[in-house]
Amino acid sequence: MTSTHPIQQLDTERLRQHVADQLVRARERTALLTDAVDEHDLVRQHSRLMSPLVWDLAHVGSQEELWLVRDVGGREPVRQDIDELYDAFRHARADRPALPLLGPAEARGYVRQVRDKALDVLAASALSGHRLVDHGFAFGMIAQHEQQHDETMLATHQLRSGPPVLHAPDPPAASAGPLPAEVLIPGGVFTMGTSTEPWALDNERPAHQVHVPAFFLDTTPVTNGRYLEFIDAGGYAEPRWWSQEGWAHRQRADLSAPRFWRRDGSGWLRTRFGVVEPVPPDEPVVHVCYHEAEAYARWAGRRLPTEAEWEKAARHDPATGRSRRYPWGDTDPGPDRANLGQRHLRPAPVGAYPRGASPLGVHQLIGDVWEWTSTDFHGYPGFSVFPYPEYSQVFFGGEYKVLRGGSFGTDQVACRGTFRNWDFPIRRQIFAGFRTARDARPEELA
Template sequence: MTDSATPTGSAPEGAGPEALRQRALAALLTARERTALLTDSVDDHELTAQHSPLMSPLVWDLAHIGNQEELWLLRAVAGREAMRPEIDGLYDAFEHPRATRPSLPLLAPAEARTYAAEVRGRALDVLDGAALDGGGPLVRSGFAFGMIAQHEQQHDETMLITHQLRSGTAVLTAPVPPAATDTAGLPAEVLVPGGPFTMGTSTEPWALDNERPAHVRDVPGFFIDTTPVTCGAYQAFIEDGGYTERHWWEPGGWEMVREHELTAPLFWHRDAGRWLRRRFGVTEEVPANEPVLHVSWYEADAYARWAGRRLPTEAEWEKAARHDPASGRSRRYPWGDEDPSPELANLGQRHLRPAPAGAYPQGQSPCGARQLMGDVWEWTSSGFLPHPGFSPFPYREYSEVFFGPDHKVLRGGSFAVDPVACRGTFRNWDLPVRRQIFSGFRTARDM
C-alpha cells in the first residue's frame, strides 16, 4: 500500500471546509485503493471462501463496505432512496454472526465490486456539494465522510487478518520496516510522573463517540516499558514454563490454554530447536527483536505477572502517549499534533510486520516511550467503559452495546491500521481470548 500524497489522518481542529473536503476525499480514495488491493489479490473462489469461522468471507466485507457507505452518505446525509434495500439485512453485522455469513445469498464478487463502485461514485458527488461548515452533526466538519473512511479502513484491517489466516502461497508483499539504529542506550522502562492529564477529546472532528468527551484524569506515577514486549522476551516466558504454570494465568486464560493446548503465540511452531512463524503465507524464523504479535489479553496478562509487572491501565497508556509535562496539554499523537508520516510510525499497511523494538525515535512520546502508535495494538488491563459524559453518536451499536468488563481495551494501532483510524484518543476493544488480531503489549509497574 503506498502512501497518499495527501495526509489522511483525522482533520485537526479548526480546519476550513475545503481543507476538510480534500482530506475526506483523500481518506476515501486511500481506503478504496487498499480495499482493491486486498480483494483483487485473490481469485473469486478465495473471495467467497470462509478462511476461518472467526472471519467473514472477503466478499462479504467488500459489499458491507459499500452498503454502509450507501446507508450513511447517500441515505442519511443526502436523503436519497435506497439503491439495494433488499441487501441491507445481509450486510447487517449484528444480524448475522461471522460464522454463518457464507450461508447467506451474498452478492457475487463482480456484483459486489459493481455495487461498491456505484455507491462510491454517488458518494463523491455528495461530498463535492456538502456544506461542511454547517448543517447537522453528521455533515459538520465532514464527520460522516470521515466515519465512513474509518469504517472502510477498519474492514481493510479485518480483511488483512483474513489474509493472515488463509492457507496457501503469499499474495501480498511489502518492504521491510526500518531498523532500530539507536537502541543501545535505551532504558528498559520510562517514568510517567503522577498528576492530572486530559484524556479523550472534545475537539477532534472525526473522533468517534467512545473517544469523547475530553475529561481530566488523575493518574499516579508509574513506570512503563520503553518499547513493546519483544518476541525474544516472550520466548523466555515460554521456556520458563509460562504455558504450563497455572499460577500466572487468570482462570479464563488457563481454561483457554488447557482447552486449546496452547504453547506459544498464534502462528508460531517449534522446529529443530527454532521458533518459526507463518506470516501472510511465508514461514520464517521468529525475529527476537520484533514486538510479539498475535497474543491474547490472557497471554499478555500472564507474561506481565511472570515478569513481576502488570499491564498498564487504559488511562496510564494514554497519559504515556499524549501528556506533555512541559506544556501541560495532551497531544494528538505521541510526537505532537502533526499527522503521522513514515518517519514517525508504522501504519497504513506500508509494511506487513512490526518494526524492530526501538524503531521510530522521532515518534516517541514526551516520557520517552517508543512505538506507542503503530506496529502492534497494545492490550491494557482496562475493560471497555464509556468516558464520563459519553453520548452515543450516530448509533448505539458502534460502541455502547459493547461497554462492560467482557471486552478489554487495546490502544495505539498496528502496522495494519491506517492513520485515519488511529490517533492518540482512538480506542479499540476485543474479547480477552482474541489472538488473530494484530495485538501485542507492553508492561508497567507502580512507582
C-alpha cells in the same frame, strides 16, 4: 488543555478535497486486498472467526450507502434489498458464507455505484450546519469504517492458506540505539479523551480529567525475544502466572506459543502472510491474547497498564501539561514516526522509530501492534451515543478489553492517541501485542 485538529483549519473546498482523498485511499486499499486473491478465495471462509472477503467488500459499500447516500444525501436507496445481508449484528461471522451474498463482480459493481453517489453527495454538502456533517464527520466516519474493515481483511489474509499474495518492503531497522527497559511516567492529572478532534468517535469523547499515580512503563512493546524467555521458563505450564479464567482458556485452547508459531528443532518459525520464517527476536510479539499478555506480565513481576496509564504515556506533555494528539506532537503520522497503514506487513524492530517517541522517551506507542490494557470497555463520564449505539455502546461491559495504539495494519485515519479498540480477551487473530507496567515505589520518586 487539549490540541485541535488540522481539519479545523481548512476551508470548505480544501476540507472537501481532504475528505475525498481519505475515501479514495481507503478504497484503493480495499481493492488491493480483494484483487490479490482469486474468486474462490474471495467467497470462501478462511476461518470461522472471519467473514468471507467478499462479505467485507459489500459491507463497506452498504455502510457507505446507509450513511452517506441515504442519510446525509437524502438519495434513493441503491440496494435496500441487501441491507439485512450486510448488517453485522444480524448474522454472526461464522454464518455469513451460507447467506445469498453478492458475488465478486456484483459486489465490486455495487461499491462503485455507491461511491459515485457518495462523491456526488460530498460535492453538494456544505460540510457544516449539523453535527453529522460538521467538519466532514460522516464522511470521515465512513473512511475510518472502511479502513477498519481493511485491517480485518488483512487479518483474514493472515489466516488463509496458500502462497503469499501480499507484498510490502521490510520496515526500517532499529536506529534509536540502546534503550532503557522502562520509563517513569510521573503521577498527576491529565486530560484523557477528546472533545475537539473532529473525526473522533463517540467512545473517545468527552475529554475529562483523570488522575494517574506515578508508574513505570516498558519503553517498547514486549519483543519476541523477551516472550521466548517466558516460554522457555515454562510459562505456559505454570497456573500461578495465569488468572483463573486465563488458565481455563489456556487449557481449553491448548495454548503453548503465540498464534502462527511452531517449533523447529531448538528454534521457532512463524507463518506471516504465507511466508514461513524464523521468529525475529527484536520485533514486538504479535498474535497473543489478553490472557497470554497478562500471564507474561505476572511472570515478569509486572502487570498490564490500565487504559488511562497508556493514554497518559502516549499523550501527556509534562512540559506544558497539555494532551497531544500523538506521542510526538499534533502532526499526523508519517513513515518516519510510526508503522501504520499496511506500509509493511510486519511489526518493526523496537527502536525503529525514534522520531515517534513520547516526550518521556516511550517508543512505538502508535503502530506496530495493538496493545492490550487491563481495562474493560466502558464509556467515559458524560458519554453520549453518536451517531448510533451499535458502534460503541452495545459493547460496553466486562466482556471486552481495551486495546490501544494501532498496528502495522491500522490506517492513520483510524488511529490517534485517543482511539480505542476492544475485543474479547481470547482473541489472537488480531494484530495484538502488549507492554507491561509496574507501580512506582516511594523511594523511586524521591
